[in-house]
Amino acid sequence: MKEIRFIHTADLHLGSPFTGMKGLQKEQWKRLKDSTLLAFDRLVDYAVEQRPDFLLVAGDIYDGENRSLRAQHRFQTGMQRLADEGIPVLISHGNHDHLSGKWTRFELPSNVHVFGAEVSRKTLAIRGMDVAISGFSYGERHVKESKVKEYLPAENRDAFYIGMLHGSLEGETAHAVYAPFTKNQLLEKNYDYWALGHIHQRQELHADPPIVYPGNTQGRHRGESGTKGFYDVRLSKSGAKLEFIQASVLQFDEVEVDCSGAVHMNELLEACSSSANRFAEQCGPAALALKLVNLDAEALELIQEIPEEELLEAIRESVEAQDTFMLVQRVSAARGNEGGELSPIAEEIIAKMDSWEIGDWKTVLKDLYRHPKSGRYLEPLETGAAEEVKSLAAEKIRRSLGMGLNS
CATH class of the missing domain: 3.60.21.10 (Metallo-dependent phosphatases)
Structure with missing residues (x-):
């Protein structure tokens, strides 16, 4: 043949x-x-x-x-x-x-x-x-x-x-x-x-x-x-x-971090490090978004008190001690059963964003994309990029107007 x-x-x-x-x-x-x-x-x-x-x-x-x-x-x-x-x-x-x-x-x-x-x-x-x-x-x-x-x-x-x-x-x-x-x-x-x-x-x-x-x-x-x-x-x-x-030399992904029973920051950092390490063993080098899950009320309160950049820096230092290249891009948290609720205005804004199609995102962000300096460095606003913007915006809204958490 x-x-x-x-x-x-x-x-x-x-x-x-x-x-x-x-x-x-x-x-x-x-x-x-x-x-x-x-x-x-x-x-x-x-x-x-x-x-x-x-x-x-x-x-x-x-x-x-x-x-x-x-x-x-x-x-x-x-x-x-x-x-x-x-x-x-x-x-x-x-x-x-x-x-x-x-x-x-x-x-x-x-x-x-x-x-x-x-x-x-x-x-x-x-x-x-x-x-x-x-x-x-x-x-x-x-x-x-x-x-x-x-x-x-x-x-x-x-x-x-x-x-x-x-x-x-x-x-x-x-x-x-x-x-x-x-x-x-x-x-x-x-x-x-x-x-x-x-x-x-x-x-x-x-x-x-x-x-x-x-x-x-x-x-x-x-x-x-x-x-x-x-x-x-x-x-x-x-x-x-x-x-x-x-062919890829590193992998982008999101990993859930089980924080059951964690009430101190060292326990949360250890949970993040362990989860990232397990991912590295299975998949190799990566750039990860970590999502903290199963947080009780005390742990939720602990995270709310820490500025986002400071928390991310601490998690990065904990993860970077590993041998495999592992970059933590962002960290978010899921509300547990005992967590508080988002404010009504936060819920309304996020729900509005969830209803937007790609054309709505282009309208909202048109000034940014038309700017002579910033526009040339931006990726084309396709659905994947819009989803990324929505995710980051929702997290920011939750931190500013609600629980500071990602549902």
Whole structure:
């Protein structure tokens, strides 16, 4: 049975600024800032070791249109390593690293093919088999129209056909909608595989043929929790086998800390340290949000008396004594059965925020995003980012107007 093997990755977001991280030590900040680059190194290391027939990068190699010098150099170095091993790489740039950005250009080695702004096809010869790969790069940041109609359908049954598309399934609300498509539109092309990008949560939209998002290679905030990576794909005319390969060097997540019976601060700190340590043993390095649960009335009162930053600093120092890298981003508390109630005004404000859709958040935050200085550093306001803002705002409201706790 004829078979090809390739790596499907997307959304590397090299050079991600990790905005909003406060109170970090120098080494913590460096580990966080380098995480997307280290995840990329893992991708290249795997490809060099496994020697697939080719590698597909379906958009957003870089985090911004003004690609950082360091990120570009890291990518060029990785591409040269793959060139030295004779591994072709096909790239389609996405909305974050579109072709209209301004950057200091690096010359990529000859093994790299970059799709232009119009849909085109590149054919590879793999062990006597033709592999026709179609794709395009974003010519500008916002590609709102569907591009699927521009993909030529498959016409040779003996060849393999792959489509690369950085875009959104119609009706998707978790991310900004770019280059929208429907599953039926893709299936009508009779391709053997669709390599998607843009959505940071890995998912398989269709099994036969595979229509796949690999997710991003490294989480960048709590909304991108869990392990991240890419797919090692073995494709034949009878089907495909996809193996997920972890690339992320640290994991974003939330962990509940059982505080049953804790009435003194040293007991709370020990509970936080133990919970973080257990997570590290299971999952490795991480950036965590800790949620204190099962607090009795006395412990609730103890936490209320401590400024938020001071509590976070103490917990960080307790956790940092461990060998594994563990960053505590934030700490919140769940009200126990004996806890007090939120004030009516706090309840009303939080309930109002819970009812907001993405359009409401854009209206509320429009002045911030339009500001000439702050706007350029902000992530696009998509559903994941809005949920993060809502969570932080609700916690602040609870601290200011209610119990100071997160329900």
